[in-house]
Amino acid sequence: MKLGRASAGKDLRVRYFWVGGFFVFGMFVLAVNLYRLMVIRHDEFLALSIDNQFKDVRVRAPRGQIRDRRGEVLVDIRPSFDVFITPAFCQKCAAEVIPQLADLVGWDEAQTQAVTARIKAAHGPQRYQPMQVETDLGRDALDRVNAVVHRLPGVDVEKVPHRNYPAGPALAHVLGYMNEVTQDELVRLNGASEMERAPYALGDYIGRRGVERGFEAMLRGKDGWRKEVVNARGEVMRDPNGEVLQHEDFAPRSGNNVVLSIDARLQAEAEKAFPGAAGAIIALDPRTGFVLAAVSRPSFDPNVLTGRVSPKKLQEMAKDPLQPMVNRVAAEHYHPGSTFKPITLIAGLRSGAFTEHTTATCGGGFRLGARVWRCHGVHGTVAAVRGLQYSCDTYFYTIANAIGIDPIATIGREFGLGQATNFSVAAEVPGVMPDTAYHDKVTPGGYQKGMALNTAIGQGDVNVTPLQLAGMYAALGTGSLYQPQVVDHVEDPQGDVIQKFEPKLVRKIDLTEDQHRIVVDALAAVVNEAGGTGGRARLKGAMSGITIAGKTGTAQVVRIGDVRLKKEQMGYFERDHAWFAAFAPAEAPEIAIVVLNEHSGHGGSESAPAASAVMQKFFELKASDSVAFGPAWQPPPPIKIAAPAPKPADGGTAALAAQPAVPDAGAPSIASGGTSPAAVKEPSRWI
Template identity: 30%
Template sequence: MSVFNQPRKRVIQLIFLGMVALIVSRLFFLQVVETKYSKLADANAHLRKVIYPSRGIIYDRKGRSVMRNEALYDLMVTPRNVKNIDTAYLCEVLSITREEFIKRIANARMKEGPVRPSVFASLLTPETYGKLQESMYMFQPGFELVLRPVRSYTYGAGAHILGYISEISPSMLADSSGRFSAYQQGDYIGRTGLENTYESILMGQRGIQYLVKDNLNRPQGPLENGEFDTAAVAGKNLRLALDIDLQVLGEAMMKGKVGSIVAIDPQTGGILAMVSGPTFDPNLLSGSFRSQNYNKLYLDTTKPFFNRAVQAAYPPGSTFKPITGLVALDEGVVTPDFGFPCSGGYGLCGRYIRCTHHNPGHAANMRTAMANSCNSYFMHLYRLSVDSKKWGGVVNGQAKWTSYLNLMGLGRRLGIDIPGEVRGVVPDTARMNYVYRGSWNSCSEVYVGMGQGQLILTPLQMANAMCIIANRGYYYIPHFVQSIDNDNSALLNKYKQKVSVAEHISDEAFSSVILGMEDVVTKGTARGAQIEGVEVCGKTGTAENKARIDGKVVQLKDHSLFVGFAPRDNPKIAIAVIVENAGFGSTYAVPIASILMEKYLTDTISAKRMPIVQKMMETTTMSKEMQAKSKIDSLNNMFITSTERDVLLRKILSK
């Protein structure tokens, strides 16, 4: 071979080596570096199926599930696999137009891409699911049915407490804070109530199943015998302080009324019942018709979404007088023996403020003044509290008085474990300066001593104030959840800490207030709250109700209030009831509270008091205009009929 041919041979060899190196490097790039094509190949060969977990169950204090999970189905679509299907028939089954079909396919492609499944139609009705199940072979492989656990509420009660879940919104998924990083499009999330507060506990963890597909895109079985699958993990269960019998009975007695009931176990802070009237059946916000029911509830004139127990604030009226008395006793400005010479009114502020009593001795001491609900006595206690010389002036005195109320949980959020709680209003120095333009004294807001004026509280705060008196100086933060199954975290620790608020009040001083409240029940305005064999302490209230209509302040019918606790010693229930525009406290608030206390303490209602229960359930205090415009009753009968509710109530009352 000629020496001249050697360079040519090497050139050819180098060309071949270069081509091989180029091919190898390209293969390396495609298979190792660039993942796009491997993902497309996997997507063509494998089916990724999301397994949704069961949300945690919520139980009442007796272990009864107040909600359960039921199975509905979502219709999922993988846009790239939608080929040669009977579009007209699918649209007919789903009751949508062809234009809507095309729009949903486009949205699915935009949100999740062409090869990943997304929700095409969520929470199918049983009828729609039945039709699809029979004919799914006509729509595969592009469409599939995926099981979706949804909430169902056996008792149809506790909507404001339990809350509801719905599909996570695009705005949540786009949140840059990372709060919703664990969620994907199509996931459900707790929106209100306990579902919201304990979302991370209840939600569980999604599972993923990988299936192998054949050349016709039909699932053939698990990939690698399930080696890459992850199992769905169910959410943890919640155990509540709630007594569902009490809740159902309270909601029944508040039907046709606007107002609230809050009942608390003073020894733990656990909430036994929380009613906001009017309320709604929580089943309305679960399942296929959730959206249309939501719109109807949102527009209803009775504002059923508004949780009056924690979001509404009212003048407490005479129910505040025990607090006025305790503050004065704790500050040391009076003793239990302090008396006031009221002869029918209070005239020490340059104007005569009439009192409902004028008989001699009706305000001879704290207990007697409490029993007779003497306005003059408690207005004067407020003035003594803020004008005490030891504070160095009324400004400091008002600040000290405000701090006492704040310590008792008034004028601030208590920290209940459902969202939406408001602060209420306690007239601090800033408010006084604003209202009175910097010039004020103890007479400016003397009405707050008897629970009127610049003072509004939530029903939750009123009930918690009763816990303080019942416990003689302390409370636990009101809460629903007592324990979480299989959870060792410190999440609930704050609800187990005792909050002391009246360290300087002697047992004798507390007794003067408590015995006065017992006298209110035995021989005063709350005689209707008596329970045979039980020492009940309480206080009625008739709070003035003013509203601004067309620019004018109009006096409306008074609110009916009652607060109390029982038994007097070793108390087990504290309660606050308010019925708007219902007149005297003894008319509605007292009997409702008494029935609920009797039911909780004795697990029964005496036969002689059954007519009271019937009357409370049948009587309405709503205006005729509000009733005429409201659709709440017809909506509430969609899932649990009136007959079924009657059967449930008879069962509760017959225990």
């Protein structure tokens, strides 16, 4: 052993102090760093540690209801029983739990595999997030699952609020539907707000179309937040009683209720009365512009589209030739056909070239230059009232020939045609009200007189939406054009009105009392006098005393060949659109209505009866309701109309008076010449 030789020695002495000093210095460095963390930066880390232990849980605010004018619920919330799996707690998930669940809820092989794949794909903290694997369990499936759910680890059945549209497809285009908010929308809607507490979260539903979309901000409410105590894995901590440790931070605020001007009973009647496969009915209060009923066919079921639609179903809808997603009330335009004629008549009257008694003679057509514009009949000599009553094309060709297209377009625009109505809750097209400038721009060869003739009878390039036409007829009745609206007011969950929508007057129409009287008389004659095309719109029974003023329209959609085919001989999409537009009572209108029955033939037979049924219902409801049907708001007194409308002599005492006012080559006298049907050209080349 060498112990004795190797004494500790004096040489090591000083080194102990070096080493010791180094150790002490090291401890000092640690102490300084601890002081920095624990004393200087204490507040910062304390805040972080408090943040750490809570998980913000969003408490969804109940979305507001949509109701009709009488408070009947059109859209509300129902519970949807959804199945969730929390992967972290689901033991033997793929082997046992999911196959068992598949049996209970009826998944096929592919669905089962899809769910298994989703559960397996969850990693990290995701595994603690419940994943929705089935929505809307039926009652039987719910019973089956509930009976055994306690034996399925990680599986929960939760009651999730879901949007409910009790009337299904009825009014769907006005109400809209909902689906999941997109990533882009999240960015746009949440904007600068803190992502933690953003108003929208991934997976939230947002209103699409209609009131759901237009009043999203009102309906949505404000989600609440709850803080739950969680550990580092996101597991919710429970107190000894098993209750979730939490504190309410911010209670959710329910959405507001949107009350429409729609009357559900009238809506139901309109849905029932609509006769065709495709088209629209729009009824509004001419004194205010508020919509009473709106039908667009074919429709869609918002219950299906709201988070329950399969890609296959969506494809089917997209391929449907009748395009159920198009809101025909406002988002599609059509030739108005004869329903446009009151505009031409007013243009004629305002021009001064035509009076109530100025006549034209209809021999079945109107010759302009080398071409003959055909009338649908031979009406003899007619003036204003009879011209409109018989819907005599020749009479309106005569006016157009005399004054050209621009005065007609001016009146059309005054009545709201050719421009968007600013109907707040629906996408809309502006329609077309052609004039010289329009044709010079879009038609090869520019404006020609024949275009005025086509326009005069609502063909050519004139296009209107049913909503515009309803506004026009309302204005024909009252002399005032209102912006159409469908939301009457918004009320908070307690029922207090927080936003009231007042009627929005677009303009008073520049009509003399005479002009107004002539048009109303003529429209009343269409329905009420023999030879009128709208006889089938008359009301029945106790309501038969109410005078309807209206106009039929049969709008051609393709050029007529040499031989006019019967409806049955034409393909569906070649058939004429049937229109009926009306207001009632004629002397003080309370309802204006437009019925469009696409590709069904004559307006008098295919659309007028439906309009009649809706108006009948309207007046019956008015009579039975203890409260006055109309809103409390008082309209300006309607223009007075002389009770027995003066009957102009058909003999045409004023026939001569018309002559000097017709300077063009195509004089009525020529038009009256008996032209053989085969030689007559179809009126519209621009369809």
